[in-house]
Amino acid sequence: MVQVTPGDLAAKAVLTAPLSLEADESDSNYRAPNIIQRILSLFSNVRPGSDLTRLQLPPLFNIPKSQLQCYGESVYCITSDMLSKCSKEETPLNxxxxxxxxxxxxxxxxxxxxxxxxxxxxxxxxxxxxTLNVLLEQVSHHPPVTALQATDEKENIEMIWCQSPIPKFYGTHVETEVHGKRQLKLLDKNETYTMNSPKLVIRLLPVPRVDWLGNVRIQCQETGLEAELCYRGNSFLPRRSIHRSIKGQVFRSSTLETIYEINGHWDRTVMIKDVSTGKTTVIYNAKEALSGLKTPIVKDPKAVSQNESTVAWGEVSQSILKRNWDKAKEAKTSIEERQRELARERKLREEEWDPKYFTVSYSKESGWDCLPKQKLVPAAPIVVND
Incomplete structure (x- = not known):
């Protein structure tokens, strides 16, 4: 599972299997004993409605990777080539x-x-x-803001995300709203698609589970097409028909005319129904897309950055994989204390943090916005082999 390579920095990189449909089984390697009791004790002194962005989790509750990696994996770890298909379809509707x-x-x-x-x-x-190159940078810590740029020069695709997850505790569950927007640009078609993310909901009681819930809107101003997706989960007892289900529609923004109805489950299959003909087509098969995902490897050790996520958290991840919780806690605490020390030094010097790869702005009206400083993302030292 772990890829270790030569080189001063690359030797510290720890790359683990990406999240997939088999996540529930693979993550059992990291699971601490008595997890439910430990979680309830963790939140025993937290008031309902509290913002959890500053809550420091013990390594017992961590999978051995950063949220930065999870965002990246959702783009570059997929079995079927669904991204390039977006640019290859001949009609705007397709x-x-x-x-x-x-x-x-x-x-x-x-x-x-x-x-x-x-x-x-x-x-x-x-x-x-x-030919897809993906670059992420943590451009703010409090509040947490992650920027992503991905470019595929061959397929004329660019992706820009600016996301800020805000978790809050509500007594029986933790709800994380992912603020910000995602943009997917098909450059040779002059089309930009904007979309948001559903909420991540962790239910503690009555039945412990994790769900993606809420509404997602996908828009393309150039073609006048729009989609509304509703991600649903069980409100009380588990029901397979509701668990991880999606309902929605594709319509024209100008007339609100529904063209397709969307139905299915995001961890199984999703179908569209042509309302004019009644024809049903499968547009997404999760098993085909998210099974057998390959773990990235370090291809060019000398080009690995000291800020690379898999290096920065390497010692913590290695300790979690070995279930050495004391060493994992010590390494994680050291990282967190170093961050606080650097923040104090910047404050004394009255310096603002300047991200390396993005220009960042914020307004009450539009929230966070992240613009890449470079037109194309260069090839990376870490790769996922086809």
Whole structure:
């Protein structure tokens, strides 16, 4: 599972299997005993409605990777080539349906009681798969804001995300709203698709589980097409028909005319129904897209950055994999204390943090916005082999 390579920095990189449909089984390697009791004790002194962005989780609750890596994996770890299909479709409507299917594919299961690390300021993650190059940077720590740029020069695709997850505790569950927007640009078609993310809900009682819930809107202003997706989960007792289900529609923004109805489950299959003909087509098969995902490897050890996520958290991840919880806690605490020390030094010097790869802005009206400083993302030292 772990890839270790030569080189001063690359030798510290720890790359683990990506989240997939098999996440519930694979993550059992990291699961601490008595996880439910430990989680309830963790929140025993937290008031309902509290913002959890500053809550420091013990390594017992961590999977061995950063949230930065999880965002990146949702783009570069997929078996079928759904992204390039978006640009290859001949008609605007078919391209839009392909974008809807790709958007669904970015959701990955998480195991109850396990979470990735909160990225540190300036942390980066740079990975290539074929001609797709993906670069992420943590551009803010409080509040946490992650920027992503991905480019595929061959397929004329660019992706820009700016996301800020805000988790809050509500007594029986933790709800994480992912603020910000995702953009997917088909450059040779002059089409930009904007979309948001559903909420991640961790239910503690009555039945512990993790769900993606809420509404997602996908829009393409150039073609006048729009989709509304509703991600649903069980409100009380588990029911397979509701668990991880999706309902929605594709319509024209100008007339609100429904063209397709969407139905299915994001961890199984999703179908569209042509309302004019009644014909039903499968647009997404999770088993085909998210099974057998390959773990990235370090291809160019000398080009690995000291801010690379898999390096920055390498010692913590290695200790979690070995179930050495004391060493994992010590290494994680050292990282967190170093971050606080650097923040104090910047404050004394009255310096603002300047991200390396993105220009960042914020307004009450539009929230966070992240613009890449470079037109194309270069090829990465870490790769996912086809």
């Amino acid at each position: 391209r839009f349906i392909s974008v809807v299917a790709w958007s669904i594919s970015t959701l990955r299961p998480l195991s109850f009681g396990m979470a990735p690390y909160n990225p540190i300021l300036g942390e980066t993650h740079h990975v290539s798969k074929g």
